[in-house]
Amino acid sequence: MGAEPLEIHLEEQDLDRGLREDVRVGLSAAPKWLPPKWFYDARGSELFEEITRLPEYYPTRAERAILAAHADDVATTTGAKTLIELGSGSSEKTRLLLDAFTRHGDLGTFVPLDVSVSALRQSTEQIAAAYPGLRVRGIVGDFTRHLDRLPTGGRRLVAFLGGTIGNLLPVERAEFLTAMRAALEAGDWLLVGTDLVKDPAVVVPAYDDAAGVTAEFNRNVLRVINRELGADFDLGAFRHVARWDPEREWIEMRLRAERPTRARVLDLDVAFAEGEELRTEVSAKFRPEGIATELTAAGFDRQAFWTDPDGLFGVSLARA
Numbered sequence: 097m098g099a100e101p102l103e104i105h106l107e108e109q110d111l112d113r114g115l116r117e118d119v120r121v122g123l124s125a126a127p128k129w130l131p132p133k134w135f136y137d138a139r140g141s142e143l144f145e146e147i148t149r150l151p152e153y154y155p156t157r158a159e160r161a162i163l164a165a166h167a168d169d170v171a172t173t174t175g176a177k178t179l180i181e182l183g184s185g186s187s188e189k190t191r192l193l194l195d196a197f198t199r200h201g202d203l204g205t206f207v208p209l210d211v212s213v214s215a216l217r218q219s220t221e222q223i224a225a226a227y228p229g230l231r232v233r234g235i236v237g238d239f240t241r242h243l244d245r246l247p248t249g250g251r252r253l254v255a256f257l258g259g260t261i262g263n264l265l266p267v268e269r270a271e272f273l274t275a276m277r278a279a280l281e282a283g284d285w286l287l288v289g290t291d292l293v294k295d296p297a298v299v300v301p302a303y304d305d306a307a308g309v310t311a312e313f314n315r316n317v318l319r320v321i322n323r324e325l326g327a328d329f330d331l332g333a334f335r336h337v338a339r340w341d342p343e344r345e346w347i348e349m350r351l352r353a354e355r356p357t358r359a360r361v362l363d364l365d366v367a368f369a370e371g372e373e374l375r376t377e378v379s380a381k382f383r384p385e386g387i388a389t390e391l392t393a394a395g396f397d398r399q400a401f402w403t404d405p406d407g408l409f410g411v412s413l414a415r416a
């Protein structure tokens with residue numbers, strides 16, 4: 097049984113409208129900013145996969161170690177019939193969960209949801225081939241907007257891995273968790289991965305690697321805007337910056353104009369002064385108690401919290 101055709105909840109026009117809206121708002125603001133979801137065209141998704149293999153980028157390895165150690169607990173505790181994965185990307189770590197569900201329980205359906213059609217097409221085909229008998233229903237969608245489109249019925253486990261929840265600002269995060277809880281029934285489950293607060297000397301290099309892959313990933317958002325909106329950003333004018341914010345305990349990626357530069361985007365004439373920065377991503381780091389508090393506030397009950405041996409990353413299993 098192959099993967100079913102992708103369910104498209106984000107049409108080309110929706111994506112395009114969303115991008116235009118975000119670009120108009122973010123590039124007219126002071127300071128300028130863009131939401132991180134626009135990194136992930138085919139090239140951006142590949143660059144992100146490359147980031148996950150960098151020596152400096154610890155979150156993927158740490159989360160994989162946690163899932164390797166506790167996937168069986170997740171399968172037996174939840175007894176899920178449907179696994180839904182938000183922001184699934186390549187679904188590489190998810191195989192640890194699928195393997196555990198193969199050993200225990202009777203998971204019937206896997207539903208990866210992602211904004212990237214290219215990543216989803218690849219992952220659904222690979223997963224369907226590797227897990228015969230598993231129904232694979234890929235959904236092209238935005239996890240901040242399409243939670244009401246998730247399949248219902250059967251006991252569900254929603255996995256939100258990688259620390260992607262940290263890309264939401266605190267208010268958005270609270271809204272997201274509340275909407276997530278509303279989309280679930282009592283007895284469904286949420287598995288959420290969060291990068292933990294640690295020495296900035298470890299965090300910053302993870303977002304500013306020696307090989308410059310993250311810098312390319314960061315600049316890719318300008319390439320996406322140039323291509324999709326016919327803009328004329330001069331990518332060479334921008335330098336990658338990763339900055340730790342000690343108050344808010346998050347890392348920010350920015351693009352700093354190394355010289356005065358301007359771009360025509362939509363009907364905007366966007367000017368950057370020398371040294372001006374465009375914020376392209378926030379990646380929040382969490383404290384174990386803070387995550388529990390946020391889950392409780394949204395109506396979840398955290399039943400387990402696991403970290404890797406080095407305490408870099410945390411995975412919470414919470415019951416709706």
Ligand code: AVJ
Nearest residue numbers: 147258259260263303310379
């Ligand atoms: C996949 C969104 C969790 O914030 O660490 C990697 C994306 N950005 N390097 C993260 C990312 C820069 C990543 N998330």
